[in-house]
Amino acid sequence: MLRHLLTSALLAGLASGLLATVLQLAFVVPLIFEGELYETGARLHFSATGSPQSRVGHPSIWVEPARQIGTFAMNLVTWSGFAFILIAGFAMAERAGRRIDTKSGAIWGLCGFIAIQLAPAAGLPPELPGSVGADLATRQLWWMGTVAATMGGLGLFAFGRGAIAYGIAALLMILPHAIGAPELDTYYGVAPAELSAHYAARALAVAAASWAILGAVAGAVWSRPA
Amino acid sequence: MIKAIAKTRASTDVYAIALTAMIGLGLIFAAGFSHAAGAHDVAHDTRHAIAFPCH
Numbered sequence: 001m002l003r004h005l006l007t008s009a010l011l012a013g014l015a016s017g018l019l020a021t022v023l024q025l026a027f028v029v030p031l032i033f034e035g036e037l038y039e040t041g042a043r044l045h046f047s048a049t050g051s052p053q054s055r056v057g058h059p060s061i062w063v064e065p066a067r068q069i070g071t072f073a074m075n076l077v078t079w080s081g082f083a084f085i086l087i088a089g090f091a092m093a094e095r096a097g098r099r100i101d102t103k104s105g106a107i108w109g110l111c112g113f114i115a116i117q118l119a120p121a122a123g124l125p126p127e128l129p130g131s132v133g134a135d136l137a138t139r140q141l142w143w144m145g146t147v148a149a150t151m152g153g154l155g156l157f158a159f160g161r162g163a164i165a166y167g168i169a170a171l172l173m174i175l176p177h178a179i180g181a182p183e184l185d186t187y188y189g190v191a192p193a194e195l196s197a198h199y200a201a202r203a204l205a206v207a208a209a210s211w212a213i214l215g216a217v218a219g220a221v222w223s224r225p226a
Numbered sequence: 227m228i229k230a231i232a233k234t235r236a237s238t239d240v241y242a243i244a245l246t247a248m249i250g251l252g253l254i255f256a257a258g259f260s261h262a263a264g265a266h267d268v269a270h271d272t273r274h275a276i277a278f279p280c281h
């Protein structure tokens with residue numbers, strides 16, 4: 001049992017970490033580099049001249065290859081972490097009589113995306129470098145609470161029965177947003193709004209694709225004949 | 227006897243599942259939430275890309 005759990009999680013984690021890195025380097029990291037031009041002041045938007053126009057374009061992301069290797073390594077660690085939790089969820093679901101395969105695995109993966117990226121992003125949107133936010137520890141606490149409540153809600157929708165269970169599930173998922181994420185009373189953004197918006201949408205889209213891949217691969221390796 | 231073995235096996239499974247989940251949490255916290263400067267620098271782009279609260 002333990003061997004099957006660990007090997008499935010490692011295989012799915014490494015495969016999805018690799019694919020997530022490829023997607024991030026293609027679609028997300030260039031926008032991080034572009035955001036850093038504004039974070040460092042190398043490029044100014046609404047500068048002293050008052051011009052609201054800034055050139056579109058990012059520097060090469062390969063000027064420091066070590067940085068991309070770090071991103072690759074950290075993606076392997078992070079997506080393996082997600083994979084271990086997902087596989088533990090599969091094992092619990094199978095004990096409750098549910099079957100897991102590649103397709104249901106992908107749906108589990110998309111639920112992971114909802115719980116770990118989409119729901120927290122509704123309060124704390126993905127941050128372009130240079131964004132100023134509320135106190136970090138407070139934001140991390142709200143993030144964790146939101147992930148836990150959303151996971152609980154999704155779990156109740158999937159495994160609960162009856163109107164009361166579904167009602168509690170909906171309340172759990174709404175609660176963190178009713179409380180509200182920690183935020184500042186001032187906007188500090190130095191980057192163009194278009195760049196920030198594009199970045200947030202890209203980060204979420206790439207995360208959704210990566211989670212779908214993780215779920216499908218995890219479902220396939222978990223359900224393979226021993 | 228068989229029932230007892232099945233019961234032991236079932237609780238071993240629960241420990242194995244719990245251990246797997248704990249490893250997962252450990253990996254996510256190390257990569258995503260460690261405040262150590264070294265961890266932050268290497269993980270910077272990953273944290274931004276997957277929308278973890280970063281700094």
